Amino acid sequence: MRxxxxxRISRLVRAQDxxxxxxxxxxxAVSPTLSKIEVALLSCLALIQxxxxxxxxxxxxxxxxxxxxxxxxxxxxxxGFSFGVQSSYYLILMMPVVSAATxxxxxxxxxxxxxxxxxxxxxxxxxxxxxxxxDYRELGLRVLFLAMLGFLTHMLGExxxxxxxxxxxxxxxxSEANRNLRQAEAAVRRSERLAALGQLTAGLAHELRNPxxxxxxxxxxxxxxxxxxxxxxRELAGFIGAEVDRVNSLITRFLDFARPLKLERRETExxxxxxxxxxxxxxxxxxxxxxxYKNYSPDIKPFPLDAELMTIVMYNLLENAAQASPSGxxxxxxxxxxxxxxxxxxxxxxxxxxxxxxxxxxxxxxTTKPTxxxxxxxxxxxxxxxxxxxxxxxxxxxxxxVFRVLLPAGGRTRAMREEPPFAPPAG
Numbered sequence: 028m029r030x031x032x033x034x035r036i037s038r039l040v041r042a043q044d045x046x047x048x049x050x051x052x053x054x055x056a057v058s059p060t061l062s063k064i065e066v067a068l069l070s071c072l073a074l075i076q077x078x079x080x081x082x083x084x085x086x087x088x089x090x091x092x093x094x095x096x097x098x099x100x101x102x103x104x105x106x107g108f109s110f111g112v113q114s115s116y117y118l119i120l121m122m123p124v125v126s127a128a129t130x131x132x133x134x135x136x137x138x139x140x141x142x143x144x145x146x147x148x149x150x151x152x153x154x155x156x157x158x159x160x161x162d163y164r165e166l167g168l169r170v171l172f173l174a175m176l177g178f179l180t181h182m183l184g185e186x187x188x189x190x191x192x193x194x195x196x197x198x199x200x201x202s203e204a205n206r207n208l209r210q211a212e213a214a215v216r217r218s219e220r221l222a223a224l225g226q227l228t229a230g231l232a233h234e235l236r237n238p239x240x241x242x243x244x245x246x247x248x249x250x251x252x253x254x255x256x257x258x259x260x261r262e263l264a265g266f267i268g269a270e271v272d273r274v275n276s277l278i279t280r281f282l283d284f285a286r287p288l289k290l291e292r293r294e295t296e297x298x299x300x301x302x303x304x305x306x307x308x309x310x311x312x313x314x315x316x317x318x319x320y321k322n323y324s325p326d327i328k329p330f331p332l333d334a335e336l337m338t339i340v341m342y343n344l345l346e347n348a349a350q351a352s353p354s355g356x357x358x359x360x361x362x363x364x365x366x367x368x369x370x371x372x373x374x375x376x377x378x379x380x381x382x383x384x385x386x387x388x389x390x391x392x393x394t395t396k397p398t399x400x401x402x403x404x405x406x407x408x409x410x411x412x413x414x415x416x417x418x419x420x421x422x423x424x425x426x427x428x429v430f431r432v433l434l435p436a437g438g439r440t441r442a443m444r445e446e447p448p449f450a451p452p453a454g
Contacts, residue, residue: 351377
């Protein structure tokens with residue numbers, strides 16, 4: 028109970044607050060000309076010093092200027108009510124000078140120091156020269172000491188700010204290194220899991236193909252042996268053959284994903300690759316009722332790539348866009364040169380991708396389609412990664428999607444040298 032009470036008190040009253048109050052009380056106690064006005068002015072200065080770190084307004088640039096002007100004004104009044112130019116309180120001008128030197132740059136510190144010196148020297152206008160003696164050397168020393176104090180404090184403040192910037196830079200570098208390390212660790216763990224999954228898939232696919240071959244051959248023999256009058260048996264044999272072909276196609280996709288890729292790069296026109304993928308999609312016109320619009324840049328020259336694999340990439344992206352588009356919808360394929368490479372964008376105005384699914388769409392076996400197996404985009408990601416390229420997706424649910432494929436053409440772009448937004452599938 029006592030400990031909790033003490034913690035609440037320590038949060039409300041800090042040690043430096045007590046130190047300021049004690050120092051200003053001591054100033055009032057030793058003042059040779061203590062008056063009610065001096066006590067009020069000293070109290071106001073103490074209040075500003077205590078409230079300055081607590082009030083959020085004083086942390087802003089305008090609040091800092093207001094704080095320094097208040098200190099200058101109170102210090103001026105305090106000297107004015109205690110013998111002006113000969114006031115023992117002239118050193119109180121250190122408060123705004125030090126505050127400005129530690130808060131602002133060289134210009135702010137210089138202006139505040141000049142203002143403090145000018146306010147002190149302005150009391151010469153109120154000197155009774157017949158009755159009052161002014162020691163100009165002492166006056167000059169006081170002004171010079173004030174200027175030296177402002178300069179030294181500014182140098183210390185600059186050193187502290189430079190050190191803070193270095194610490195901030197180091198902290199940002201460490202944060203970035205930690206983030207990259209976590210990403211690398213996650214990618215390694217994911218690659219290990221996918222490698223094991225790929226090996227299992229390849230082994231299982233090979234084992235399945237043997238009985239599937241037997242089933243296919245048996246169905247063909249059955250179709251030949253069954254009499255023409257037995258329509259049911261012939262139809263069932265046809266179903267068996269069609270389903271075997273479908274399962275074989277799935278196994279082929281599994282093997283395409285699992286096996287390591289060997290690129291056969293040749294100088295190729297990118298537009299020819301995209302055209303082949305578009306033609307393949309248009310051959311499935313009854314299945315995909317969409318229009319494909321081409322927007323090719325004439326500035327892209329032939330560059331080395333595996334045309335067959337890149338056709339698979341383009342077709343998969345086009346098929347994905349067609350499946351997401353409504354009947355009679357439109358897809359746009361756009362190419363353009365980028366720094367050191369080329370970009371192909373496949374744009375649709377279909378259903379889009381939910382935000383929660385965007386990070387997972389390139390993962391194998393992840394799909395939001397009822398009949399999908401989730402390997403199309405995973406294979407796309409693998410092929411693009413093997414080309415040392417990069418995939419990016421922009422999508423909004425209900426508004427459509429844009430898949431961008433960035434490929435190096437004679438060198439990797441700065442964007443391609445960055446970490447891809449997904450870990451490439453293992454294989």
